Every structure is written in C-alpha cells, then in structure tokens.
Amino acid sequence: MALRLSIQLLSWLVVLLAICVSATYPKTARLGLSGKAMESKSEVRLPPEFVTYFYTQTLDHFNYRPESYTTFQQRYIINSVYWGGANTSSPIFVYTGDEASITDVAMVAGFITEIASHFKALMVFIEHRYYGVSMPFGLREEAFSNASTLGYFSSTQALADYAELITYLKRNLSAENSPVIAVGGSYGGMLASWFRLKYPHIAMGALASSAPILYFDDITPQNGYFVVVTKDFREASESCYDTIRQSWFEIDRVAAEPNGLTVLSQIFSTCKPLNSSQELKDYLGLVYAASAQYDNPPDYPVNMLCNAIDGAPEGTDILGRISVGLNSSIFGHQPCNYIFDLKPSNKSGWIWQDIKSVLDNFGSNIIFSNGLRDPYSSGGVLQNISDSVVAIYTAQGAHCLDLLTPLPSDPVWLVSQRNTEISIIEGWLTEYMNATLASNTHGRSG
Structure with missing residues (x-):
C-alpha cells in the first residue's frame, strides 16, 4: 500500500508540474x-x-x-x-x-x-x-x-x-x-x-x-522501495537519517498531548488541521520518497533536504528540524503545507490498476x-x-x-x-x- 500511495502522489506531481496549454x-x-x-x-x-x-x-x-x-x-x-x-x-x-x-x-x-x-x-x-x-x-x-x-x-x-x-x-x-x-x-x-x-x-x-x-510474486523484497529510500538518506547524512528516524516517535508523542494535533499543525504550517499523527507521517514519508526517487542533478533533493535539517539553528528541536527540511524540500516554498488525501479511490486510474496485483x-x-x-x-x-x-x-x-x-x-x-x-x-x-x-x-x- 505504501508503495502504491507513493507512486500515486508522484504521478500526480508529474501532472501538477506540467504547463497546461493547447x-x-x-x-x-x-x-x-x-x-x-x-x-x-x-x-x-x-x-x-x-x-x-x-x-x-x-x-x-x-x-x-x-x-x-x-x-x-x-x-x-x-x-x-x-x-x-x-x-x-x-x-x-x-x-x-x-x-x-x-x-x-x-x-x-x-x-x-x-x-x-x-x-x-x-x-x-x-x-x-x-x-x-x-x-x-x-x-x-x-x-x-x-x-x-x-x-x-x-x-x-x-x-x-x-x-x-x-x-x-x-x-x-x-x-x-x-x-x-x-x-x-x-x-x-x-x-x-x-x-x-x-x-x-x-x-x-x-x-x-x-x-x-x-x-512481482516476491521476486524482490516487497519493502525494497523504502529500503533504498532509507539508504539514500543515510548515505547523504547520518545525522539527518537519525533525526528523521527519531521524528516518528516524536510526532506520536506530541499528538498524544492535549491539543497535540493543533501544535503539530502549527509546527508544520499545514493548510488545514491535522486529523491524526499518521496523516502527517504518511505525508512526510512521501516527501522523503519523492526526494529520493527524483534525486536529480544539479539540485539533488535528498542532499537539499538533509542540508536543511542538519543546518537548522543550534538548539532547534527534532520536529523543528523536520519542519525546516520539509520547507526546503521539493514540496516546500509554499504558504502552507497541504496534506494530501491519500485514501485509495476507483476515481484514480493508477490506484485502480494497482502496480502489484493488476498489471499483467x-x-x-x-x-x-x-x-x-x-x-x-x-x-x-x-x-x-x-x-x-x-x-x-x-x-x-x-x-x-x-x-x-x-x-x-x-x-x-x-x-x-x-x-x-x-x-x-x-x-x-x-x-x-x-x-x-x-x-x-x-x-x-x-
């Protein structure tokens, strides 16, 4: 499911970045x-x-x-x-x-x-x-x-x-x-x-x-996609990798506190209030996956994101560093962060095809x-x-x-x-x- 959702979002990005004319x-x-x-x-x-x-x-x-x-x-x-x-x-x-x-x-x-x-x-x-x-x-x-x-x-x-x-x-x-x-x-x-x-x-x-x-059919490890994503970030910066790894626990910890989701929405400047910590984690996971998949020269998005995380001002906490990284990523530089609705739908052609089970x-x-x-x-x-x-x-x-x-x-x-x-x-x-x-x-x- 995680791979399918990543591909759905990345396919959407291709269309989004295209210039629409006749x-x-x-x-x-x-x-x-x-x-x-x-x-x-x-x-x-x-x-x-x-x-x-x-x-x-x-x-x-x-x-x-x-x-x-x-x-x-x-x-x-x-x-x-x-x-x-x-x-x-x-x-x-x-x-x-x-x-x-x-x-x-x-x-x-x-x-x-x-x-x-x-x-x-x-x-x-x-x-x-x-x-x-x-x-x-x-x-x-x-x-x-x-x-x-x-x-x-x-x-x-x-x-x-x-x-x-x-x-x-x-x-x-x-x-x-x-x-x-x-x-x-x-x-x-x-x-x-x-x-x-x-x-x-x-x-x-x-x-x-x-x-x-x-x-297909377990010829390759089914978690291979995110194994490579993890490898890319770890090769770029061990400290960046550690910050991202620790952030998953930190997001859940803050979300469990009173008004925690509101706090997370403020930290990450979301365009609308978060409904759950998982919603934010899914979105961040897709940001990391997109950065690794499209780690193109000369910008190299993985390095760009990790440089921002590692270069945050001294004393910046884990979630603050993740937020800085997000704003410096290929998804950043916008007034607020729109957390995509990633629920599968038969209105999405790519989700309907399903890269794992329907492609022949x-x-x-x-x-x-x-x-x-x-x-x-x-x-x-x-x-x-x-x-x-x-x-x-x-x-x-x-x-x-x-x-x-x-x-x-x-x-x-x-x-x-x-x-x-x-x-x-x-x-x-x-x-x-x-x-x-x-x-x-x-x-x-x-």
Whole structure:
C-alpha cells in the first residue's frame, strides 16, 4: 500500500508540474495519414512539430461479445521532423504511454528527440487508455463509473492498443520495413519491455528506463522501495537519517498531548488541521520518497533536504528540524503545507490498476536502465540476463533520468549512460539492416 500511495502522489506531481496549454498541428500532409489532426484542449503546449491525432481504437481486443466491438478515441502524437522516410527504412521510436497525459511525456522526454535526430527516426507517443483524453465510453465519469466499465483498464489491453495502432501507422505510412523500438520510463518502461516480449514481430527492441518488472510474486523484497529510500538518506547524512528516524516517535508523542494535533499543525504550517499523527507521517514519508526517487542533478533533493535539517539553528528541536527540511524540500516554498488525501479511490486510474496485483506479467533486445539510488527501480533488472537483454545502471542515477531532455550541465556518468544506450540501439538497427539487405539479396538471386 505504501508503495502504491507513493507512486500515486508522484504521478500526480508529474501532472501538477506540467504547463497546461493547447497545441497546434501543421505538417500533417507530409505523413500521408488519413483523417484530420485534432487539437487537444487545456494541455501542455508542445512545439509545432509534435502533431496530435486520434485513432479509433478497439475497446476489447480479446473477446467477441457485442460490447467488445465498441471503440474509443485514443490520442497519439507524431513528430516527423527528423524522419528519413519510409523508403529509407528509417526507424520508428514509439513511447508506450503510461499513467499520465501523453502531452506531458512528450514535453519532458527529450532524450527520445535526441536519439530520433541521431537515427533519423519517426517519433510516436501513444497515450495509455483511461489516461489523458483517451477515455473509453467518452467521458472520464462514465469510464470510471463501475467495475464493468473499468474492466477494460489493464496493461494487456493497453499493449494490444499499441500493437493495433503501430500496425495501422506503418501500413498507412508505407513504412512496413521501418523497424520499431519501444521506449518507456517507469510503468511505461515496464510496458515497453512487455511489448517487446509479447509482440516481437512488431517491436525489434525496447529501452525500459527505471522499470521494476521484477517487483512481482516476491521476486524482490516487497519493502525494497523504502529500503533504498532509507539508504539514500543515510548515505547523504547520518545525522539527518537519525533525526528523521527519531521524528516518528516524536510526532506520536506530541499528538498524544492535549491539543497535540493543533501544535503539530502549527509546527508544520499545514493548510488545514491535522486529523491524526499518521496523516502527517504518511505525508512526510512521501516527501522523503519523492526526494529520493527524483534525486536529480544539479539540485539533488535528498542532499537539499538533509542540508536543511542538519543546518537548522543550534538548539532547534527534532520536529523543528523536520519542519525546516520539509520547507526546503521539493514540496516546500509554499504558504502552507497541504496534506494530501491519500485514501485509495476507483476515481484514480493508477490506484485502480494497482502496480502489484493488476498489471499483467508477461526475449530479447531490451535495455533496462536503472539508477541504484532510484527506489522505484528496486524491482528493476540490474544485471545482464543475456546478450540481448542488457542492464545499464549507475550509482548516482535517479528515476527515468536518462529519458529527460539532455542538458549541458549533465554529469559525465549520465552522458555516458545515454551514449551506451545509443550504441546498443545502433547495434540493433545495424543488425536489422544487414538482415534486411541479406534477405533482399537472397530474394533477387532466387
């Protein structure tokens, strides 16, 4: 439950931090796609080369009941600015959409743009059903209304969506000979790896960043996430770690006193009165988890938080230090601290899917990139499984950091990690082109 709640909040943060505007879509004629590009409202404004379309997607790919022939409009985004074209067999990089609006992903996943430029690739970003505006049954309220309408909300259905849509695109772009490589981060990385395994005739490779595909059936310790969070803070500062550890008892002690919850609300400047000490502890736990998971350079949120705790004025008590740390964290710098309502709800897509019990467990040509400091990758692949299922990990990495837009200030280890990924993909594409050339030569000689 703790892991699910952490992921729910972190997913919400991704959406919160996105800039909400609309987009315009030129250059559609170049692709030769049927249908009209459609404008989405109240979303991040993407550069004009990112063109949005909607595909009439099948609701149920696996049954033949009458309702299985129902369809819905699935959003996808194409960027063809670097594409070498179908006649050159240039690759297609497909981002397997995850638990967010696909416009948010296209905005921040700048590494895909970089490798598209390098390989003259077409970029396709496909939105996951039940997220963003890709809502079966038309409206979110209808889609989330009951267990029956939510019964089509699964990773197996999402993977089949990607398979159908990619097949459609390749056919309509006359790009049947263009190799497809799936790319994804976090849950999207899990989907990318599963897509390569389940549909190897469609995707010839996958890059799965921070994808905890082993976090199932007790393959890895189920407390592994918070073990890594604890390790991150302890490595940053032993005294900071000790202060946080002691604070849990101190919060309960103060809460048990007369007007204790009021005192805690004042210490932590909460936007509304606390209902329990557990409410505050849950919130602080998520702050620490978010700081560790997104411990990105150059700010390094764990160090930033611990520096504040350790640097509090001499004589500051434990809860005072924790409050200073909170206000200096990625959640701080606001008039008051809003303690989120973390009760599970079937109105939350991510909670409904449930990373542990609902995501379906489904082999070759898959890159798993993980940071050893990334708690979410505690169920990730940290060593090579075969020559074609390879792992790239670093001691300093953070959640999906390699997929973010490259910056001149990126540390050497991050640049090296991305270069390794490019090299591996280059090997896949070279192998594909050689095989295609050999096949064509054999066909002509026959």
